[in-house]
Amino acid sequence: MYITITSQKMGGNYSKSATDFVGYLEKENQGLEQEDMECFFNQFGDEISAEEVIKEIDGNTAKLENMEPRFYSITVSPSKYELGKLQDNSEDLKKYSRELMKDYVTSFNREINGNPVTIDDIKYYAKIEHQRTFKGSDLQVRENQPFATKILQLKTDIRKIGNGTMEGNIKYKEKEITKLEREAPHQQEGKRIVQGMEKEGSQSHIHIIVSRKDASNKFSLSPGSKYKASNVELNGKEVKRGFDRDSFFEKAEKTFDKTFGYHRNFAETYQARKDFIKNPKIYFAALMKLPTNEKALAFKLMGKTGLPMMPSIPVTQGQLAMKLFKGLRRGVEVAIKSSSIGI
Structure with a gap:
């Protein structure tokens, strides 16, 4: 499960309207019949139009400064193993979204009118998408880049030879291109993986737009707060603040597992990935204590999700070298960022 929470920006500035972001989320509906489209939904309604989403989000920004985000984007990307537990990706993920947002509100250390934040206090809209494309930050694209650079240079040379500004053998260079295309380390359906290529297999995921202001348009609720939980004095009153x-x-994982009867392996947990980066000794010690079948599955999952595979690992914790930890940690930081896990 990969989850990110980001404030929406256009360049260096926060978006003043949700129009562009909503338009981006409508891309999969282009060319589809009405009955085949994925519509926006929230906790209480389905088939919400893009126009209504924009109107509601843009109209819920009272007293926000120009340098404050108007809304946040939450992206939830289940793994192929998690998606395999679903019977109907669209309906099941819609159900999960509504449970997930209950976890979201309970993660605020805030009160509205003296009461904890509830699902009725937030304004959000969600949408299910079923396609994903490779990004420039993805491991496959980055490792294919040296081949892409050479191919681009060869194509440039061919154009120059064709217009007479360069001497050379076009057929030879075309053979070189074919060779490079074949030798690129990451392929999909026999083609070199490039930025913008659609990913194969089930890629269903959730996009959620949540307003910075609460549903009453009076209180600010920021999941981007650097505080987990603290109290501060404001206008002579003690006010709670923070988002954990x-x-x-962690709640998001448990809710998914409970909702769909999913048995989560150690390597799939948020805590394990976090420990990999921050406390590698703890991570490997826990990994080595797993039952044999669980440990084997953990290694398999590490490879499938892009995490670097470990070389031969000594059995005892004392033999685990810090140099190995640091190298793997750097690798997993990149892998996690390219996979959009929210840490």
Whole structure:
């Protein structure tokens, strides 16, 4: 499960309207018949139009400064193993979204009118998408890049030879291109993986737009707060503040597992991935204590999700070298960022 929470920006500035973001989320509906489209939904309604989403989000920004985000984007990307537990991707993920947003509100250390934040206090809209494309930050694209650079240069040379500004053998260079295309380390359906290529297999995921202001348009609720939980004095009153991301991500996993009867392996947990980066000794010690079948599955999952595979690992914790930890940690930081896990 990969989850990110980001404030929406256009360049260096926060978006003043949800129009562009909503338009981006409508891309999969282009060319489809009405009955085949995925519509926006929220906690209480389905088939919400893009126009209504824009109107509601843009109209819920009272007293926000120009340098404050108007809304946040939550992206939830289940793994192929998690998706395999679903009977109907669209309906099941819609159900999960509504449970997930209950976890979201309980992760705030805030009160509205003296009461904890509830699902009725937020304004959000969600949409299910079923396609994903490779990004420039993805491991496959980055490792294919040296081949892409050479291919681009060869194509440039061919054009120059064709217009007479360069001497050379076009057929030879075309053979070189074919060779490079074949030798690129990451392929999909016999083609070199490039940025913008659609990913194969089930890629269903959830996009959620949540307003910075509460549903009454009076209180600010920021999941981007650097505080997990603290109290501060404001206008002579003690006010709670903060959002606990760790708690939200962990609740999100447990809610998915409970809703769909999913048995989560150690390597799939948010805590394990976090320990990999921050406490590698703890991570490997826990990994080595797993039952044999669970450990084997953990290694398989690490490879499938892009995490670097470990070389031969000594059995005892004392033999685990810090140099190995640091190298793997750097690798997993990149892998996690390219996979959009929210840490």
